[in-house]
Amino acid sequence: MKILVINAGSSSLKYQLIDMETEAVMAKGLCERIGIDGHLKHTPLVGGKPVFNEDVPMPTHSEAIAAVIDKLTSAEYGVVGSMKEIDAVGHRVVHGGEKFASSVKIDDEVIAAIEECIPFAPLHNPANITGINACKAVMGDVPMVAVFDTAFHQTMPGKAYMYAVPYEYYKNDGIRRYGFHGTSHRYVSARCAELMGKPIEELKIVSCHMGNGSSIAAIDHGKCVDTSMGFTPLVGLPMGTRCGDLDAGVIQFIMNKYGYSIDEMLNILNKKSGVLGVSGVSSDFRDLDNAAAEGNDRARLALDMFQYWVAKVAGSYVAAMNGVDAIVFTAGVGENSKETRAAIAKYFGYLGVTIDEAANAKRGEDVMISTPDSKVKVFVIPTNEELVIARDTRDIVG
Ligand code: AMP
Secondary structure (H helix, E strand, C coil): CCCEEECCCCCCCEECCCCHHHHHEEEEEEEECCCCCEEEEEECCCCCCEEEEECCCCHHHHHHEEEEEEEEHCCCCCCCHHHHHEEEEEEEEECCCCCCCCCCCCCHHHHHHHHHHHCCCHHHHHHHHHHHHHHHHHHHCCCCCECCCCCCHHHCCCCCCCCCCCHHHHHEEEEEECCHHHHHHHHHHHHHHHCCCCCCHHHHEEEEEEECEEEEEEEEEEEEEEEECCCCCCCCCCCCCCCCCCCHHHHHHHHHHHHCCCHHHHHHHHCCHHHHHHHHHHCCHHHHHHHHHHCCHHHHHHHHHHHHHHHHHHHHHHHHCCHHHHHHEEEEHHHHHHHHHHHHHHHHHHHHCCCCHHHHHHCCEEEECCCCCCEEEECCCCCCCHHHHHHHHHHHHC
């Protein structure tokens, strides 16, 4: 069975074609500048075919999908003989609200329900629906599955997901914490249990997804019981450009003093804050590492804040679960920055965590970075959201 995994953004579309016999990625690629002009980078990973990296007109997502199918099936760049060999499509969908606690086969009712969640994810869900409709238009009645970023967190109890604001806002408007990165937290926690050789139902895991966007999840016996992102992905940890947790009074103060509209304020909190805002250097952790090494105090402060917040939130989840067996690092920073991991792990001394420096220096593989006698095990597990989407699609399509 071959499954096409689609992650559609407002002007971009990422894809992977995965062979489910081997779970190998046959080809992957990225369409960019959809609706502007259009560019496709298509990378075949089997058959020794060359990379295609050129401008292709893409007035809408339909032309983008058509270009992807064309490349996947072409004699020069293709990895399958025809579109008929693609058995199903799995779509990443950002927000499933309270309607979706797991992945589902897409039909008109599901599309309508995803549409109903647009107010919760006004930038992402419309793009996801556009991707679904474009696939329908180009690929006809190929079975499609939606995999939601929010679904894994639907097991959180009320005490974790409620905001302490008047209850009517939850009841009437769905104002609550939903959490994001669920597919990543689900993948790495399941993989962590495999690596430990224990059923996930016997483990307490803290999963730290640290990338440009970052979140932490508390996974108690396989179920998410808390996570750091909330109603939107703005909160929790300080991130590349997002502010993380913030007193609402700060928003009022800045808006009043500088005469900002709410849109201008949210733009600052989403795009100009986080480690970028504090450092004034960059949202990219590599730039911050370099600047800090050259003596830039604000870059150092931004990195210190990030590490402190990861340790603080992770520690609160150890309290929430009354213990922890394993801590997992994943995503761009978590997978690549041994300095960040080592600095965060220092805060876990009270848990009896000790780090093996040689293991921590490895990259690009699943690795236990704690010493064998460490009371709590610490892992680096490269995340693989596309594989989760492909597996769910296979399981649902059958
Ligand atoms: P992601 O959002 O998961 O793609 O992660 C992107 C983040 O990972 C960016 O801030 C990168 O700076 C960071 N990153 C990638 N490689 C490294 C590295 N070697 N050291 C530190 N940060 C890295």
